[in-house]
Amino acid sequence: MTENQHNNPSNSGQGDDESNGEMQEPGEMMLNHPLKEPWIQYGVISLGFWLLFSPSTLGYESVLMTWSDIVTGVVLIGLSAVTLLRENPWASYANSFVGLWLLMAPLVFHAPTAAAYLNDSLVGILVIMFTVIIMMRMEMDGATVPSGWSYNPSTAAQRAPLIALGFFGFFVSRYMAAYQLGHIDAVWDPFFGTGTAQILESRVSEAFPVSDSGLGAVAYAIEALMGFMGDKSRWRTMPWMVSFFGIVVIPLGFVQVLLVISQPLLVGTWCTLCLLSAFGMLWMISLTVDEVVAMMQLLKSRMSEGVSFWHAFWMGGHLSEEDAGLPEETRSERNRPAGMFWGVSLPWYLLGAMALGFWLMLSPTIFGTQGLLANSSHLVGALVVSFSVIATGEPARAVRFLNIPLGVWIVIAPWLFGAPMLVTANGVLVGVLLIGASIPQGQIRDEYGDWWPQYIT
Template sequence: MPPKRTIGWETVSGNQDMVSDRTADHQHKESRAPGAMMLEHPTMEIWPQYPIIILGLWLIASPFTFGYESLAMTISDTVSGVLLIVFSGAVILLGSGVANYVNGFVGVWLLLAPLFFWAPTSDVYLNDTLVGVFVITFAVLVVMRMEMSGPDIPRGWTYNPSTAAQRAPIIIAGLIGFFFSTHMATFQLGYTDFVFDPFFGRGTENVLTSDVSRMFPISDAGLGAVAYAVEVLMGFMGDKRRWRTMPWMVTLFGIVVIPLGFVSIVLIILQPLAVGTWCTLCLLSALAMLFMIALTVDEVAAMGQFLYQQTRGDVSLWHVFWMGDTFATSDAGVDGKTRSDADSWWSMFWGMSVSWPLLGTTGLGLWLMSSPALFGTVGAAADSSHLVGALVVTFSVIAMGEPVRTIRFLNVPLGIWVIVAPWILLGSSIVSVWSSVTVGILIVVLSVPRGSIRDQYGSWNRYIR
């Protein structure tokens, strides 16, 4: 009979103790290495590989089914189909988790291929787009839906920035941008001869056919649609602990949404200067992107704080970034102030608050954008109002994200410029001059108050001014 040992107050048999030790060790390793779990998940749940194989066969047959008129697209889809079958087979037969995620990259290529090769028909474009989305769904989203163990809420935070509710408005905004961009892409690619614009007449058409758009080797609207599609899909990736279990993914998500999103917004802002007109769908897409940025910064901040705190110990940044990590559940959240995930539907907007000063600067920015049409401002003065007004709106909306509330101070130099600009730029009338002076003063004044901050953000609080 195996010997008995006493652990604390509990007496167990040697065999039971060994089993408990192995279980505890397994659970510890599982919580310490979420990245390793990600590689194991595709081999634990094989069924998604079979739909991917079917999609691969569909791609191989597509050139004959749809009568592709492009050799490049025929080769691309055939090779992509073969790769999907081969890598899914590697998952099934060899237990390779890496092969599964390679299929995810094949899915991304399928989204891009119709743009690089200027797919000759809408059938080809739609086929590759849908297959790419389905491949990414089965290869990545289905696999990453498994929940990891460990704490849900970052240290010192009052809520979890990675819950499904937190990601829902980001996904909705991304879908809006995707559909608008896809509509514009079908015009650029020549599938339709009409593009919707209820406010600026042929403004959207002029933007899409401008020299600026033609500078891109591929459809810039189509590229925007791919970016929105990736953002939406990444919004579904991972469980509610992904801020610490998948830092690499949150980083990539943040890069796609924040800096790349800001660049696309700036390009849209420059349209009146470069093309001489606005584009309604472009503006709506930019508005969706603005709210996506404001709603994304909290998760990125939580991930950054987690990386910094973990790497202060004996864990390497490389390991934590790619494999994730954990900490004691007792250290999570803020005692007595932590919000429940199921608190209310308002949980979708935790981490974002709308203060009266920010609403004011947003309205003033919109006024500046419309003032040239109202006052007959022309030339450099009109360009200045269009550009600066749009930037004021941009910084005001982004600053509604509480972790980046400090960004509102960027409106101060913009407000000063609004005061000075009509005196040194040609094209202003007397009325527009004093309108600009008044608006500039108000922008500066309203950019100083921080407004209320409803939540706590651990060590990130020091950056919220």
């Protein structure tokens, strides 16, 4: 946003009501929206009654799960009644945390039956859909393309692959959680035999107080559901939501990736389903960065006009059509398939870096190396792939520089560990090629305002 827009009262977002000639801020509109959609509360009340009678009809075989559903059902009904009778929008949003508890309850109480796990998961997702997703699908006035950008990072097309990857991760993690909870007797792994089962039964997994795969399923469910939240202006109308989404996907998602790539070191084997979900998470990070950058630019802009960070974080801001995007270069707002991947590009050198990373991961098997050098190859190769995938996001292109110190390590590691000449030559060649592939920036197809990392060459 520009300074002229900030000084224009009609676009500043300050004021209490549109009838006074001023627009409500996005956060205020969303806070009061539950009072304009009372029908949603009847849906939540119905889910509350469903929970009350679920234990007796589905055979939970757990006293704790039974009482959890009964109490949760009463709470859902009570908070929805408060929303309807006392016209308190906070009560409706409080029910979203009850939905989150329903996702966690089968893990906390180690649900002994698949029916209990399925029922709480499904009802929890429906409660979150009713109390948050539907509530926050309202269309907001104003421009949708950030100032200085060539496209909108919050369109439905932009979010579609994130939602798809989130649900893929959810179903994969939930499948593995079913094995950890004892609902199924075997788990499928087409490439590593019993590798998945070994990892799910390992001391690393058992160190968690609840099923770690189940925790992953909860995280993926939240990511997929957050993909539906808000309209195509959510980068400026819901900074708090984009921030939480970015935290769940980027730092927490990368932690999950690190846990997966450390499996050969900690357990001694790989897990096909874990690798697939981790690879999907890397692309989620790449696809999420642009929206987070747009949100941070909005917060910076609002703070420069004297608005506190806390206020801007929760309330968002308006943007006039005159101050949005690059008028002559902005991509179409139409939700077409190509729009799913705006902000992501695949330069040949990043593809080459990914290939080098995969080769390094396979090299211990090909050359028969063992011990510390084999562990180093597995870990460093996976990190190279990870950084290269993340760097395909144009606002995150500077991440490619992290591959340079990894390339240096690849060159010197065989010398340090006393590897045979062929393995040493392979390490030197791969390291040098990786360093060379990590230097050029390549073409940046889109514009991202004043986001400085895109200009690093």
